[in-house]
Amino acid sequence: MSIYDVFSGGSKPFDKAQWAAQKQAQRKEAYELIDSTCAEMMTNGDSFRQYLDVQSRFDRYSVANAILVSAQKPDAVQLKDYSTWKQNRIFVNKDAHKIVILEPGKEYTREDGSKAVGYNAKIVYDISETSAAGKVQAPETKTMRELVSALIDASPVPFVPVDDLEMPAYYDSKQQTIFIKTGLSEEQLFVSMAKEVSAAVFDFKHNESRDVSDFKSFCVAYMVSERYGVDTRGFSFDRLPGEFSEMDTQVFKGELNSMRDVLGEIQSDMFKSLEKSRPPKNKEQER
Numbered sequence: 001m002s003i004y005d006v007f008s009g010g011s012k013p014f015d016k017a018q019w020a021a022q023k024q025a026q027r028k029e030a031y032e033l034i035d036s037t038c039a040e041m042m043t044n045g046d047s048f049r050q051y052l053d054v055q056s057r058f059d060r061y062s063v064a065n066a067i068l069v070s071a072q073k074p075d076a077v078q079l080k081d082y083s084t085w086k087q088n089r090i091f092v093n094k095d096a097h098k099i100v101i102l103e104p105g106k107e108y109t110r111e112d113g114s115k116a117v118g119y120n121a122k123i124v125y126d127i128s129e130t131s132a133a134g135k136v137q138a139p140e141t142k143t144m145r146e147l148v149s150a151l152i153d154a155s156p157v158p159f160v161p162v163d164d165l166e167m168p169a170y171y172d173s174k175q176q177t178i179f180i181k182t183g184l185s186e187e188q189l190f191v192s193m194a195k196e197v198s199a200a201v202f203d204f205k206h207n208e209s210r211d212v213s214d215f216k217s218f219c220v221a222y223m224v225s226e227r228y229g230v231d232t233r234g235f236s237f238d239r240l241p242g243e244f245s246e247m248d249t250q251v252f253k254g255e256l257n258s259m260r261d262v263l264g265e266i267q268s269d270m271f272k273s274l275e276k277s278r279p280p281k282n283k284e285q286e287r
Contacts, residue, residue, distance in 0.1 A: 026121035030100050034064055035249050037071040042244040042252060045237035049222075050074045052237075055260060056223035059267050063256045065101045072099045077136055078127040085130055096129035139229075144186035146277060147228055147270075151190065154269035155197045156204040168192035171199045173210055187231050194221035194266075201262045208258070215241050216259050223263050224270075 040047045047070075054074055055066040069076050079099065082092055102119040110116055127136055142150075152159060157176045165181035169192035172179065178196045180189070198220035202213035210217075222235045244252065 023121055026100055026123075027102070027119065030068060030102055030121055033071050033100075034067050037067050038249045038252055041067075042247060043240065045240055048240060049235075049237045051256075052219055052223050053226060055256075055263070056226040059223075059227070059260070059263055062102075063253055063260055066260075067253075067256075068101050069099060073097060073126055076126040076128075079124040080127075081122060081124050085125065090127075091131045092125045093129045093131075096125045098123050099125065142228060142274060144190060144230075146274060147230070148186070148190055148193065149277065150270040150273035151193050151197055151224075151266075153273035154266045155193075155200060157200045159193075169196045171196040171203070171210060173203050176200075176204070190230055191221060191225055191232075191234065194224045197221075197266060198224075198262055201265055202258075205265070206258065206262065216255065216262070219259050220263050220266065223259075224266055227267065 037047070037051075041051055042048075051067060051070040054070040054076070055061070055063070057077060058066055058069065058079075061069070069079070076099065079101075080088075085092055101122050101124055103122045105118040105120040107115055107117050127133060155178065157171070157178055159178045159180050161182050162179045163182050165179055167181065168184055168188055169178060169180050171177075178193070178200060180193065184192065195217050198217035199210050199213055202208040202217060203210060206213075208216075218235070222232055224230075225232050225235075247255075
């Protein structure tokens with residue numbers, strides 16, 4: 001007698017073909033949702049901003065997954081699958097909203113011989129629909145001085161304060177310098193710096209001129225500001241670039257990918273800088 005005989009008489013036997021068909025249908029629906037959401041984002045400023053909000057919170061998510069979250073639960077703050085929540089002794093509500101994202105699967109060979117990675121649908125749930133709802137740990141608050149200092153460390157070029165600058169800040173690619181107008185408020189200073197640091201990263205590391213990356217730098221500055229709780233009411237997405245509406249979906253996602261890459265670089269450097277400035281714990285704090 002096999003030990004697995006104890007499972008006899010239980011639920012229906014596992015139907016692998018049915019499971020595979022269900023997963024394939026979920027994956028197909030996910031790709032369709034990405035395309036339809038992109039089409040809306042290209043012409044709708046509110047939808048575009050909604051995506052940026054999600055990408056700022058989930059900066060390690062791919063563009064495709066940030067789009068999927070934006071379309072399904074734009075206010076999500078922490079996502080995990082059922083088993084991961086359970087491992088953390090947190091239970092998903094019975095009526096919880098299922099959010100479909102895509103995760104990398106097996107590598108395969110295309111007809112032309114090139115290699116590619118397939119993606120599988122994955123169901124995740126937001127913490128707001130679990131037994132841990134209301135227990136989300138608030139991020140550690142940083143002072144504007146700390147944030148400005150971290151942004152300086154994240155910049156690939158130096159800053160020079162100027163008294164009579166006509167605009168709050170300006171990245172000069174020829175001099176590889178960011179000029180900052182003196183007398184700005186702390187939040188004005190941070191937001192202006194964020195946009196020009198983004199322009200410098202696009203130019204310095206991605207070989208995209210200021211003119212080409214201007215709107216993308218604006219978007220990255222918005223995401224960085226949103227990430228650290230800086231007032232973003234001065235940002236407007238009522239008028240999106242005209243070329244967006246004429247773009248192929250893949251080209252549009254490529255633009256979003258470049259924004260995400262620059263966001264990731266700035267976020268990573270800022271995080272390292274903020275960690276360095278964190279005061280060391282004393283023995284009492286460590287207990």
